[in-house]
Amino acid sequence: MVSSKRRYLLIDGMAILFRAYFATSFTGKIRRTSSGIPVNGVHGFVRYFADAIQTYQPTHVICCWDMGSTTFRTEQFGDYKGNRPAAPEDLIPQFDLVKEVVSSFDVPNIGLVGYEADDCMGTLASRLGKEHEVVIVTGDHDMLQLIEEQVHVAIMKKGIGNYQLYTLQTLFEEKGLTPAQVIDVKGLMGDTADNYPGVKGIGEKTAYKLIQQFASIEGLLDNLDQISPTVRKKIETDLDMLHLSRKLATIHCEAPLDELNDEHCRWCFDRDQVHQKFEELEFGSLVKVIEKLELVNI
Structure with missing residues (x-):
């Protein structure tokens, strides 16, 4: 029936x-x-x-x-x-x-x-x-x-x-993520299949950790002083690509x-x-x- x-x-x-x-x-x-x-x-x-x-x-x-x-x-x-x-x-x-x-x-x-x-x-x-x-x-x-x-x-x-x-x-x-955070993780780590880079030097493990800790890319950028100088430099260097990658990842x-x-x-x-x-x-x-x-x- x-x-x-x-x-x-x-x-x-x-x-x-x-x-x-x-x-x-x-x-x-x-x-x-x-x-x-x-x-x-x-x-x-x-x-x-x-x-x-x-x-x-x-x-x-x-x-x-x-x-x-x-x-x-x-x-x-x-x-x-x-x-x-x-x-x-x-x-x-x-x-x-x-x-x-x-x-x-x-x-x-x-x-x-x-x-x-x-x-x-x-x-x-x-x-x-x-x-x-x-x-x-x-x-x-x-x-x-x-x-x-x-x-x-x-x-x-x-x-x-x-x-x-x-x-x-x-x-x-x-995955410890909400649907919106799936996008932010991709913005950070990029996607080799779709050929956009994210932040150079940040892989999947680090991307997950950062988004789980700071909830979003905005939360991360507001608290860059709380992360290691090495990761902070990578993000600051690739800030434009971070935002573009997140845009490309968004359905x-x-x-x-x-x-x-x-x-x-x-x-x-x-x-x-x-x-x-x-x-x-x-x-x-x-x-x-x-x-x-x-x-x-x-």
């Missing part, structure tokens, strides 16, 4: 697609259709997607995507994510294919030019979390800054079906997304429509997935 309470599942599409692709391509053998179209990432994506839905039993599902490498952050810092290699050639055609699969489940694909998928999820979580439960499925720990009373973040661990669900309580228990929760049509993202799909897409991609082994997903929220 369907619960009267809504639970929105926000899926970090690109993170899951990349995870699925690399989990199956490391052997060098890429799954392809009989016509030679690479589909290994899409095939793996469906398995992750289906497991998340079975695990969290949502009433509504939305999938968010990056819309290119240029965003407002690259305008703020030209080297932002500048260290990332180009997508593998076999993955490129799967970007459109995976969205077609998501659409076949009548799940909306959300993305906004100039913004990252993170910003779309942050905006949706901020809007929806005021009245409904929201679960964000991702592999990105930056998302922990989005946690609220009704917004939880499920970090995907190794293997399908393995998640670490973070709430306000579990975030503080494990934008007011992206100009259109208002959601709740009916459009309600979890309810046409079995024949999904079957047709699976047949097109030669996903015969995944047909049983459809049967399991039909049981969610019936």
Whole structure:
């Protein structure tokens, strides 16, 4: 029986697609259709997607995507994510294919030019979390800054079906941080994956210690006389980059997304429509997935 309470599942599409692709391509053998179209990432994506839905039993599902490498952050810092290699050639055609699969489940694909998928999820979580439960499925720990009373973040661990669900309580228990402090820690230590430096010479351990001690970057800067001369000098030398790094680390929760049509993202799909897409991609082994997903929220 369907619960009267809504639970929105926000899926970090690109993170899951990349995870699925690399989990199956490391052997060098890429799954392809009989016509030679690479589909290994899409095939793996469906398995992750289906497991998340079975695990969290949502009433509504939305999938968010990056819309290119240029965003407002690259305008703020030209080297932002500048260290990332180009997508593998076999993955490129799967970007459109995976969205077609998501659409076949009548799940909306959300993305906004100039913004990252993170910003779309942050905006949706901020809007929806005021009245409904929201679960964000991702592999990105930056998302922990989005946690609220009704917004939880499920970090995907190794293997399908393995998640670490973070709430306000579990975030503080494990990391000793509030969601806002997640941003401040990143401002101090930077992020090698996103290619912004933070304060040169301050690593994760020191960043955590400083934010736990002084509560925020503002609290730290107001009390520089209480820290060691060595650390103080590093901060004073890199003060501009500290502020910029914190800005780059902050997920934008007011992206100009259109208002959601709740009916459009309600979890309810046409079995024949999904079957047709699976047949097109030669996903015969995944047909049983459809049967399991039909049981969610019936």
